[in-house]
Amino acid sequence: MNAEVEAGDVLSKTINRIKKDIFVYGPALLIPALLNLFSTSVYTRIFSPDSYGDYALLLSTALLMTTLVSQWMQQSVQRYRPLYKSRDELGDFNAKLRNVLVAIMLLVLAIGAAAYPLVKAYSNLTTAVYVCILLLIATQTLYLVCSAVLQSDLNSKTYRKVNIAGAVLKLGLALLFIYALYKNTLSIFIALIATNLIVLIPMLRLTVLSRKEKATERASLGGTLAFAKQFAFYGFPMVGWFLGNSLLNLCDRYIIGFFYSSREVGIYIANYSIVTSSIGLICSPLLTAAHPLFMNAASQSGVTTKQFEKLITMFSKVLLLFTIPIVGFVTVYRYEICRILLGEAYTEGALLIPLALVSVLLWNLSMYGHKGYEVREKTRWMLVFVLTSAVVNTVLNFILVPPLGYLGAAIAAIGGTFTYCFLVHINSKRFIAWRLPWVSIAKAAGTTAVMAALLLLVKEFFDGGIWAQLIVGGLLAAPIYAAGLIVTKEIDLKRIAPLAKKRANKKVLERGLE
Structure with missing residues (x-):
């Protein structure tokens, strides 16, 4: 009886903390989302659909590479840092994580340098763009891992300040470089790298370089390898998951480019950017606040499966009640929204907005549905589901894109995200049931x-x-x-x-x- 009361107290505190952190994380995610929306609106007016399409495809590829490098560390930080904290071993955690990050950075630069002759021979990328992509992968990896540490420590105030500062700097520096240096998309890449370097200075000092928690033992090679092995065992299935997620978001863009041109890619990505930025205004604060607290609650004893099920259902309900009417509103006013945010050159793709919104909504909904898999450390199932969804999405793209163009890609995206949502739902009863x-x-x-x-x-x-x-x-x-x-x-x-x-x-x- 006492255990049930204690578990109830844990979940009650979790819900109350989530309510509080939504308002703290809110500005940290809402302001960047609004600025991303604004920057898309600005860039589509500065650059033609062809130029914007080339830039967006390169950026998406860079972010895919970043996913391969960073996501296993991000997920493992949020899973294991609370355990180290409960044992008062954060200093040891920081020391080992520093060693892993140094090794990863050296590996990224070495692979990038070795791959340069091959990339130069088989693509039309300039040296400047290639170097920028390589530096963006390295700095973005550091930024994401440090952000995961801040979130795991529930340091939402610092996370908010860093995110807002980074969003403002990205747009400000990009516009400055566009008009002062190069009036092409290379300036945006330079601005992204410069922003990461600036915000990493305080982030590193507050996280992996923090002197507040001193290590009780030296992070030896053997200790670091064991630490990295623990991270890899939990995190690498998540790398596959995020890779599958990236394929869901990327394969359509490459397939559109293969059958059509950069112009169609630019129209498709620009309209999709409106949706991802807009839906982020609702989904991101809720999910960002909930995830670390779910993981912290999972480390508490006595919390029952039924209590977790109710928690997941509650957040699923909140998300749906807020987002379903947005789909209806956007469907009615899709042309007006597209013309205001992107300009006349992109309005032929206005129908993409409600279609993309359905896809993004299904994906965000499934983020709550698979929390039970994360809590039970059954991430391999998530990997199987997302790879299956990526295959469905790819097959549908090859069937629908040739006759329908980017509209076919949007329909294929709905098919892929629905597949993932469906698989998570019907199999969740094995672990923690997702009751919609x-x-x-x-x-x-x-x-x-x-x-x-x-x-x-x-x-x-x-x-x-x-x-x-x-x-x-x-x-x-x-x-x-x-x-x-x-x-x-x-x-x-x-x-x-x-x-x-x-x-x-x-x-x-x-x-x-x-």
Whole structure:
């Protein structure tokens, strides 16, 4: 009985901490997402679809390489650092992690130098671009691992400051270099590297170079190798998972380029960037705050499987209730959104926005569904699922892209992400069951359909320009959706009213005491 009470207290504290960290992580993710959205809007007006397509494809490739190098360390840091902390061995953890990072950086540079003659012989990459990509992989790896340490330590305030500073610097330096150095996409790569170097100075001092936690034993070669082996055993299946994730996001771009040209790639990636940045405004703060706290709760004894199941279901429900109406709104106003954010040259791909949104929503939903696999350290299953999804996505791309172009790629992406979501769901009962809130989904979908139909009617009879259409639609969408949830009793006013009254009375009492 005491164990159940203690476990309940752990989960209650976890939920309360998540609520708090959403607001702390929120600015750290919302501001960069908004700036990414703005930067996409700026770059698509500076560069043609062809130039933007070449740049985006190179950046995606660099990030794929970064995934191979860094993700096994990121996942392992968040899994094992809490255990070292519980044993008061953070100093030893830092010392061993430093050794691993130094070895990885040297390996990256050595492989990059050895591969240069081959890349030079079989591609049209300039030396400057190749060096930039290599440096971006190295600096981004350090940045991501240090970020994982900050998140694991629940140091959300520092994480927020670094993320916001980095987002501002990336855009500011990119525009400065574009207009002061080179008016081409090389300037963006230089800005990304410069930003990483600047923000890494305080990050390294606060994480792996921290002197606050001193090592109780010297990080010997044998100790470091054992540490790296532990990381690799847990993390390398996750590398495969993130590689599969990258293939889900990348193969369509290469296939579009193969059958068509950089122009179509540029239109496709630009419209997809709108979606990933926008949906990140909702999904990223919630998931970023939840993940390290899930992992910390997993290290506590007494937390039952059913309690974890309820926690996962709760976050799945919150995500769906917030994002399903966005799909409906974006479907109605896709052309207006595309024209405002990207410009006239990219509006032919406006239909990509709602299609991409469905794909991204399914993917973000599955991030909660597979938490049970992570907690039970069954990451190999996740690897099998994501590779299966990548194969489905690739096959669908080869079938649909030749006749449909980038629209075929967007449909294939939905097929791939749905496959992953489906596999995670039906197999989760083996570990921690992912129970989807089907009744809430049905209510949200039905309400969204009504909302979209009403918005289409308003759009048909009201013609006040693009901005006016969006503003009127936005003002109408929220109350229509909220009213629908109240009518379907998804929102229970009888429960909300007493809580609101209690909170108001508490504020009045606090003011009186002052």
